[in-house]
Amino acid sequence: MFFRLVADSFARRPRRKLLTGAALALGMAVATAALSVSLDVGDRLAHEFRSLGANLVVTPQADSLPLEIGGVDYRPVNAGAYLPEADLPKLKTIFWHNNIIAFAPILEFNTGVMARPEKLGAPGKVIKAKLIGTWASYPVKLSDGTIFTTGIEKTNPWFQLKGRWFGHAADANPRGNDLVSMLLPQDQCVLGEKLAAQMGVGTGALIYANISNGDELKAYWNAEAYGVCRITGIVSTGGDEDSAVFLPLARVQQFTHQPGVYRKLYVSALTKPEDDFARRDPKTMNADEFERWSCSPYVSSIAYSIKQVLPGADVRVVRRVAEGEGRILTRVRALLWLVTAAALLAAALAVGASSAASVIERRTEIGLMKALGAGSGIVGFLLAAEQLLLAFVGGGIGYSIGIILARLVGEKIFGAAPEPSLIVFLVILALAAGVTLLGSALPLRRASRYEPAPILRGE
């Protein structure tokens, strides 16, 4: 009988139920969309912040002080310490290896470069420039056999390249002075925009770099004194690197006779915004706190675990990048949660109003039921059951609409849709049920006080 009453109520006034259901579905769609986007946005934005480049920089601990002015390091090449390149795959073995998005080792060499003279043997114009040895789309072989491709184009994503990056040879061949070896991948280089303009060369041209330590550069053809490379691209960086030459790391190691080392490492890692806890010195923490600290991807705890796998390295947080990122992430997250809360509130009120209206208009029915001997409890239960049924159906439909909306927003803005999550579904159903019941509760209480007689008389 109970179910018949409920079913009858739906069958008798389908339009009315449809409208209440529609309000519910729309309200819950808003809630779902806002919730899904808010849940997802932290990760997406953290990725987005990587467009600011590396947030960690690794240097040798024993290194002498860099005398860096305007991006040029005035230390002599042989001063200071270096780090072994062979340790780098270990970066992807730390606890936070999935958070390490990219890294690129750097080895610099200040020297003179010149464009190929018109005539072999003729003097060329020598320009002081910095050679930057690094990786570009470099395949790193990890200990588990997989390949991780990384390089400067990922740690410094604001670089704009015309052409392509240099290649990497699997093994560095001994270099001859015949034309064939010039075409090998490790003989390629990328030129900074300003330097290219100064030298008057473009993609495809050959340039020469002085690699004989110390000697004044003379323009003559000598494979011992010159490193040759073919330009594969021109890069615009908006910084001091615009006057530099980018080469494969192995090549600069060859030039400086320092095989297998680098001097600086940029690491780009996904991090959690730092809070007061994260800023504490790990040395002052007790075991529990340390556990909690190292199990949160704070930039400082990632720096700490990198330090563990790179002996002799000093890992620093690039405060400019890390701090701004943390602040903005926190703000945006809070903002979206607020929008979500507002959406939930609006949805709840509108749905509540809708269900309240649907109870109010059923006074006659309630009066009749009471006249036939139904107690307030049964009447309330019946109406609540109807509303709940509506809530689950409406909530379910709303959830699907909301997921589609969240997907649209996610794809439009971040190029990736948020994953539908079960938690959101359950929260939405619970919310729908709660809101409809609350919305109906007030009118229901009044309904339970109705005297059947005046209602049936139509007063």
Next chain:
Amino acid sequence: MMTASHTSNRSMFWRIVRRLLTANLSRLFVILLALGAGAAVTAALLNLQIDAKRRLTNEFRSFGPNVIIAPRNSNDSTATLRPATISESLLDQLPLQEGNRPVPAAALLYTTANVTAYSDEGIHNTQLGSGLVVLTGFRVNSETRIFPYHVLNPNHGVILDAETCDVGERVASQFRLQFGGVLQWKVAGKEGECIVSELDSFGGAEDSQVFLPMESVQKLTDMPHQVSLLQLIVSGTPKQIEKYVASLQKQFPDVDVRPIRQFTEGEASIYNRISGLLTATVAIVLLLTGLCVMAAMTNIAIERKNDVGLMKAVGGSMRRVLRLFLVEAAVLGLAGGIVGAAAGILISIALGKAVFGVAAQPRLIVYPVAVALTVVVAILGAYPLRRLANIRPASVFRGEA
């Protein structure tokens, strides 16, 4: 006569509207609740959205400088032995940004010097080491912190009557310098010293520099009123920054004004994402809130069947009846909107405070927009009453349909 009937018609019209509104108070309350909630959310979100975008661009300040003013051809190291400089007066001539906001900036002058570090000022101090470091003369034009950094000795004391310097983390660790340590240098026959008052961690080139007052370094290098470069924090949307850089370059054609691409571009892409996200979320929420309120309104409107039947029975034309209900809806929308939007703006002020720490400024334009939107939604919600045009009064009174 004509006017009299017109007037009485009109007064009757409003009387009916009044009655329609007050006949069922609990229903009135429900409608106002739905409309008010919609208006509140609309006003709050619109206000927050306008405010949040502006505030976000301000938050980008925490990334530090994003524009550099440097001498022309400063990269051409072959040009001269003496490093190129620009006039320090530029720092004080920087034009205001849109909205009369000052641009926080720092002037920097670099030089290298051989320094010797001592543990403290006392007679029995120990020499900690010596070596080449970069000395940076530093002057800012505002209270705003230009470079984001961490102070490594947060609870340091005060040094009086002596020249103090802030040292970068690497310098400190190289010389094992602590608060109160002393750095001495000799450059071209000139001597100087400073007492370390702060150890800072930047995570950049600044970590290996010693920061001194601008005048000391200018005296040391014999370059009065000259600086190596200026670093500026220009805030605003990507377009505003571009415009400011262009106008700056126009105003000072002798120097090179260039944005730091790492930050300007990163900020631009992040700003676009976040503002797109906000706009999209707010638009969806507003749209669905409107639909939601409309569905609730429609629900309520349809139950007016009896009223429509009665009005038609006593000779009301459908047009007049409909007008009656639409006016009722508009009045409701106006009331709900006026109260709801005001509440919404108050809410957004509090919300702005919660997110950005500063109360969101109420935008006056938001208020009429939110009220108008609510009225439109209310009228649209009442529109399904048109379907009642083909109601036969008789069947309504018989209790059918």
